[in-house]
Amino acid sequence: MISNQKIISMHNELLDSQHEELFEISIKLSLMNYRHINPKELKNVLKELLIMLNRHFSDEEDFMREIHYPYIREHTKIHRSIVLEIEEIIISEAKSIHILAEKLDQVVRDFIVNHTSKEDSKIAKYYEQQIKSKLI
Ligand SMILES: [Fe+2]
């Protein structure tokens, strides 16, 4: 189960609210695995997840450019691989809704939650240092 406690602050309101929304979608997806899965509902959550994810990644990439984050290329590559992974699962597991929901839950947990706490936090730390060095 995903807890909201892991959400880090990016010092950017838009990105913070998007992270929160992504976590909420992850929880929805995770909860689905504990009850009867309605295919239509799963489809809607997936749609929501992909739209939100693409929007968030593009906004986060803008933010990295704005603050001149030095590892933007590497970070953007990870974003692309997350979207690709999710799309591949949707295509390959389309026949079994239960496996699809289970695999997506895993991927969302591994990629989105870990990505935010491990990789996005590096952007936040870099930004914090930039602000500090400007104050001194
Ligand atoms: Fe992010």
Ligand SMILES: [Fe+2]
């Ligand atoms: Fe990111």
